[in-house]
Amino acid sequence: MPPYDALPSLSRRVLLGASASAAAGTGLATALPTGALADLADPAGRVTGLQGALPRRVDVVVVGAGISGLVAARKVAAGGASVLLVEARDRVGGRVLNHRLEAGGVIEAGGAFVGPTQDHILRLAKELGVPTFREYNTGSSVYISSLTGRTTFTGTVPPDPTILADAAVLLSLIDRYAAEIDVEAPWDHPRAREWDGMSLGEFIRRSSLNAPGVTNLIKSWTQPGFGADPDELSLLFTLWYVACSGNEQNVGTFSRNSDTAQGAQEQRFVGGSQLVPLRLAKRLGDVVALRAPVRRIEQRDDRVLVHTGRGTVRARRVVVAAPPPLVLDIDWFPRLPVRRTQLLRSMDMGRLMKCDAVYEKPFWREAGLNGFGINDTGAARAVFDNSPRDGSPGVLLAFVGGSTWREYGVLPRARRRRAVLEGFAAMFGEQALRPIEYTEQDWTKEQWTRGGPTAFHAPGTLVDHGPAIRRPFGRVHWAGTETSTYWSGYMDGAVRAGKRAAIEVLEKL
Numbered sequence: 001m002p003p004y005d006a007l008p009s010l011s012r013r014v015l016l017g018a019s020a021s022a023a024a025g026t027g028l029a030t031a032l033p034t035g036a037l038a039d040l041a042d043p044a045g046r047v048t049g050l051q052g053a054l055p056r057r058v059d060v061v062v063v064g065a066g067i068s069g070l071v072a073a074r075k076v077a078a079g080g081a082s083v084l085l086v087e088a089r090d091r092v093g094g095r096v097l098n099h100r101l102e103a104g105g106v107i108e109a110g111g112a113f114v115g116p117t118q119d120h121i122l123r124l125a126k127e128l129g130v131p132t133f134r135e136y137n138t139g140s141s142v143y144i145s146s147l148t149g150r151t152t153f154t155g156t157v158p159p160d161p162t163i164l165a166d167a168a169v170l171l172s173l174i175d176r177y178a179a180e181i182d183v184e185a186p187w188d189h190p191r192a193r194e195w196d197g198m199s200l201g202e203f204i205r206r207s208s209l210n211a212p213g214v215t216n217l218i219k220s221w222t223q224p225g226f227g228a229d230p231d232e233l234s235l236l237f238t239l240w241y242v243a244c245s246g247n248e249q250n251v252g253t254f255s256r257n258s259d260t261a262q263g264a265q266e267q268r269f270v271g272g273s274q275l276v277p278l279r280l281a282k283r284l285g286d287v288v289a290l291r292a293p294v295r296r297i298e299q300r301d302d303r304v305l306v307h308t309g310r311g312t313v314r315a316r317r318v319v320v321a322a323p324p325p326l327v328l329d330i331d332w333f334p335r336l337p338v339r340r341t342q343l344l345r346s347m348d349m350g351r352l353m354k355c356d357a358v359y360e361k362p363f364w365r366e367a368g369l370n371g372f373g374i375n376d377t378g379a380a381r382a383v384f385d386n387s388p389r390d391g392s393p394g395v396l397l398a399f400v401g402g403s404t405w406r407e408y409g410v411l412p413r414a415r416r417r418r419a420v421l422e423g424f425a426a427m428f429g430e431q432a433l434r435p436i437e438y439t440e441q442d443w444t445k446e447q448w449t450r451g452g453p454t455a456f457h458a459p460g461t462l463v464d465h466g467p468a469i470r471r472p473f474g475r476v477h478w479a480g481t482e483t484s485t486y487w488s489g490y491m492d493g494a495v496r497a498g499k500r501a502a503i504e505v506l507e508k509l
Contacts, residue, residue, distance in 0.1 A: 009093035012041075019141040044216020048247075054289060054311050055252075058082040061306045061315040062503055063294055065492055066094025068479045069321035070280040071124070071498030073287060076093065076319075080504040084313060085284060086306070088131060095323075095443070095452055096491065098272035101250045103358050103438050105388035106272040107395055110354075111453065111491050112386075115266035117247040118492035120499070121276070125269060128279040132267040133389040137260050139365065140425040142373035142383075147213075150426065163217055166208040170218075171254050173207060178242040179251050182323045183485040186240035187463045196463045200238045201231035214335045216376040221258050223401035223487070224382045227443075236284025237457035242486045252486075260372065264490065270389055273491065296331040299474045304486045317505045321479035321498065325349055326448065336397070339468040346461035347482065349451025351444055352401040353409055355379075355420045358437035362387050364428040371396060373427040379408040379416065396424050398433065409442060416440075424477035455482050470500075475508075477501045479500030 008113065062073045063372050065087030073085040091097075097110040102123060114121055114132060125132065143158035144150045153159050157167060177195070182188055189195070204218060205211040218230055245252035256263050268277060281288045296307035297318060306313045320327060324347040329337075336344075362385060371385025381404050385464030386397035398420050400408055408416050417438050424432035443452035456465070470483050479501035 005470075011025050024452065026158075037313070038332045042305075053306065054292075054313050056086060056312075057314045058084045059315060060084075060317045060319065061086060061304070061313055061314070061507060062321060062409050062479075063282065063297075063306070064094065064289070064321035065089070065092040066378075066494060067096060067121075067277050067279070068481060068498040068501075069319070070284065071432055071478050071495050072319045072321060072502045073284055074280060075499055075502035076212055076505055077284070079289065079502070079509075081506065081509055083287050084289060084315075085287055086289045086292070086294065086308065088291070089168035090291050092251040092288065092290070093274045093277040094494075095449055096273050096277055096416040096443070099275035099356075099441070101393065101395075101439075102360055103360075104392040104395060105390075107356060107388065109439075110271050110273070110443070112273050113265040114268070114491060115264040115391065116262060117245070117250050118264070118487055118490065119247060119474050120495040121490075121492040124280075125276050128276060128283075129228075129276045130279065131270045131333070133314040134267055135260050135265055136362075136365070136370075136385040136387065136391070137370055139273050139368045139370040144373070144375040144377075144426055146377050146503065151254060152369065158217070160213070160217075162210050166210050167217065168213045169254060170204060170207050170214060173323075174239065175255050178239045178253070181240050182504070183240065183243050183252070186236055186243070189236075189464050192233055193463050194238055195239060196457075197460055198235050199231045199459045200233045200235050202459075203235045203343060204230060213376075217374070219402065219404075220374045220376075220382045223404055224352070224399035224453075225258070226347075226454060227352035227401040227405065227452055228456055231255070231403040232456070232458060234459045237462050240462070241488065244484070244486050244493070246308055247486055251411075264487075265384075268389075275347055275443060276327065294330055296333065297476065299476070300335040304475045308318070316475065317474045317508060319501045319505060320476060321338075321477050321501070322453075323349060323449055323480070324482060325450055330474045333404050334474075337468070337473060339465065340471070340473060343465040343468045345456035346457060346465050348458060349444075349449070349455050350401060350453060351405040352399065352408065352452045353405060353440055353442035353444070355398045355400055355416070356438070357424055357432065357435035358439070359394040359396075359431070359435055362391050363431050364394075364396075365391070367429070369428060375423060378423045378426070379419035380427070383424065383427060398423060402494060405444070408498035409444065413440070472504065477504050 059081035060068045060076045060083045062085045073083050076083045080424045093111045101108040108496040140152040186419045208214045243252040245257035292310035298305040303320050324344045373383040380398040382399045384397045385393040479497045481493040484497040
């Protein structure tokens with residue numbers, strides 16, 4: 001992927017982010033024989049019928065078989081240490097989950113997208129033989145405003161005269177401030193406490209003439225990207241998140257984080273993103289263990305005891321690659337440091353579900369539409385063409401997050417389905433009301449995730465608690481996408497964090 005240093009501050013889909021995060025569930029289970037994951041996994045990667053015992057002793061236990069934990073375990077093993085990778089679920093992948101359609105083909109129920117400067121996940125996928133394809137991006141987008149109505153457009157932003165100027169100023173400021181952020185220590189910025197003390201929503205109100213209109217539009221980025229609304233997000237956290245949307249050679253930008261073409265939503269994986277963790281797990285073989293949650297982690301002098309529902313494993317080091325709230329569920333001895341506990345308590349998981357409607361074909365393409373849409377009201381606020389690579393069947397995806405989730409996620413499924421389909425119809429026509437299949441994944445109901453797509457910082461939490469994010473606790477080290485310094489919340493961040501934690505452990509063994 002060629003590097004590029006500058007993108008337009010307002011690009012064609014600049015006002016939408018996607019839930020491309022990936023991380024690990026927490027837990028332990030019985031060990032699998034080599035190759036068993038490939039033989040026993042159903043199309044969604046779930047594994048059943050496992051029996052057996054855990055090893056009594058290894059050099060390193062990794063907790064959480066999402067991408068970050070899998071990468072950490074592989075790197076530890078490659079360094080010559082013995083390792084056990086443990087997971088509470090009956091599958092690998094964490095917040096990365098495939099869904100096989102009744103009509104044929106695979107879509108992603110969790111993290112899906114990759115793009116430029118996400119070099120670590122792209123390199124890993126290539127090594128594992130998982131190719132990418134470009135998200136459909138031909139034709140016009142749809143924008144629906146409660147004030148100006150429905151508009152199709154092919155320009156850089158929705159042609160809404162009531163917000164265009166404000167949006168340009170706002171995103172220019174975000175890019176300028178994000179460029180000043182040290183991705184390893186955002187709390188060290190001279191204005192860190194000021195920015196952390198206000199929400200993104202407050203910043204919008206201070207910077208915009210039509211603050212309600214711009215806030216409504218920015219929700220189409222924050223709800224899919226964080227499962228939260230602008231008022232729930234620390235401004236410093238938001239600036240850091242944008243700063244992370246690059247790599248060591250390319251400064252992060254809002255456009256690269258939120259866009260489709262030349263942005264984080266540019267590509268998807270052929271066969272679904274969960275192929276990456278499934279193939280990683282297959283290569284790891286019998287070091288992967290499933291279906292027995294971690295109850296207690298006990299540090300004693302020169303060893304760590306990891307207590308599980310299926311027994312206890314002794315290790316010299318532990319890597320925890322789990323969503324932050326789940327770490328608090330573990331009984332720790334000695335107790336977690338106060339700073340770590342406060343950090344975990346301050347990192348809220350977003351509220352997000354993905355709703356997909358399936359059609360015999362992507363009929364919107366015949367009308368010259370690309371399947372992307374933004375609506376400032378309703379259940380379908382941020383919509384993508386989520387069809388498989390060959391366009392058969394056609395799939396429309398709505399991200400239902402933040403306050404939209406709080407309104408529609410709590411409804412009975414039938415009422416929510418109707419609301420989502422009505423949102424699709426408003427964008428693409430009445431044919432959208434008659435799908436051949438409808439499916440949804442609510443990440444708030446996942447026991448071993450409890451939200452998505454990532455954990456975020458509310459105002460007033462990052463400066464005081466953030467410095468503990470990667471600090472080891474005795475013999476325990478931390479992975480997971482939230483601990484990454486680039487592409488935090490994404491699959492690339494998960495890979496980076498897994499590698500970094502493994503290096504820390506290998507240096508200590």
